[in-house]
Amino acid sequence: MTSIVPAEVAGADPVTKRLSPAGDGAGAVAAQLAPRAKLFPSLAAVYRAQLSRARVARIPLLFVATFQSIGIMILMRGVVDGGSEARAVVAGSSVLVVAFVALNLLAQYFGQLRASGGLDHYATLPVPPAAVVLGAAGAYASFTVPGTIVTAVTGSVLFQLPMTHLWVLVAVIPLSGAALSGLGAALGLLAPRQELATLLGQLGMSAALLLGVLPAGRMPAPIGWARDLLPSTYGVEALSRSFGAHPDWAVIALDLGVCAVVGVLSLAVATWAYRRAAVR
Numbered sequence: 142m143t144s145i146v147p148a149e150v151a152g153a154d155p156v157t158k159r160l161s162p163a164g165d166g167a168g169a170v171a172a173q174l175a176p177r178a179k180l181f182p183s184l185a186a187v188y189r190a191q192l193s194r195a196r197v198a199r200i201p202l203l204f205v206a207t208f209q210s211i212g213i214m215i216l217m218r219g220v221v222d223g224g225s226e227a228r229a230v231v232a233g234s235s236v237l238v239v240a241f242v243a244l245n246l247l248a249q250y251f252g253q254l255r256a257s258g259g260l261d262h263y264a265t266l267p268v269p270p271a272a273v274v275l276g277a278a279g280a281y282a283s284f285t286v287p288g289t290i291v292t293a294v295t296g297s298v299l300f301q302l303p304m305t306h307l308w309v310l311v312a313v314i315p316l317s318g319a320a321l322s323g324l325g326a327a328l329g330l331l332a333p334r335q336e337l338a339t340l341l342g343q344l345g346m347s348a349a350l351l352l353g354v355l356p357a358g359r360m361p362a363p364i365g366w367a368r369d370l371l372p373s374t375y376g377v378e379a380l381s382r383s384f385g386a387h388p389d390w391a392v393i394a395l396d397l398g399v400c401a402v403v404g405v406l407s408l409a410v411a412t413w414a415y416r417r418a419a420v421r
Contacts, residue, residue: 187272187275324411
């Protein structure tokens with residue numbers, strides 16, 4: 142029995158090979174390999190899957206993060222009256238919602254995924270590693286939008302701050318979310334044990350709380366240097382400056398630019414960490 146193969150299949154595609162053993166005249170054609178999925182369709186698919194999965198499990202934790210930030214502002218209301226310190230408290234508490242979800246919960250998620258062997262499932266899919274990391278990071282960061290807006294509005298009312306420029310949150314949330322999501326994913330993927338990933342996520346959120354919410358002017362110099370290394374600091378500074386009567390938009394744009402660069406770098410490190418963990 143002889144297999145008939147179209148000429149364009151047999152000769153055009155280097156992936157398809159025709160094997161013809163000598164003497165019997167029979168030919169066999171290897172199946173053509175499916176092309177690897179492209180980045181953006183894969184990213185959209187992973188994002189939708191993660192968003193659907195986390196919708197039920199993460200919404201209660203989002204309420205916890207929001208109430209936690211509002212509670213911190215109420216406590217700080219008895220210490221801070223207004224001015225630049227009030228702006229710092231409101232901005233830091235708003236970005237803290239992002240840190241709780243994008244950094245803390247994402248570190249726990251990837252730590253659990255690595256410990257349970259869930260990375261093996263993603264490794265078998267024909268999707269780029271960047272799509273897995275970016276899709277999960279984007280889904281977790283998306284859950285922070287309502288809580289961050291509610292916290293910023295509540296803080297503005299509580300400290301009598303102007304809400305004219307709260308539209309800056311449109312840039313602060315995704316850029317801070319990208320920077321903190323990349324950091325959280327990298328911590329979860331690089332931690333050798335799930336418990337350590339949870340611990341690192343908690344420590345990262347605590348750092349965002351202490352270094353982001355407390356006014357920078359009251360911190361010692363070494364702690365101020367550590368504050369400059371925290372990715373969320375620049376989102377906090379941008380939001381804090383937007384509460385002023387005459388915001389310096391050039392400085393705000395610079396803060397957001399630094400936040401964007403840190404976000405790209407942290408997501409790149411998280412993608413490398415995913416490749417490293419998936420092959421082990």
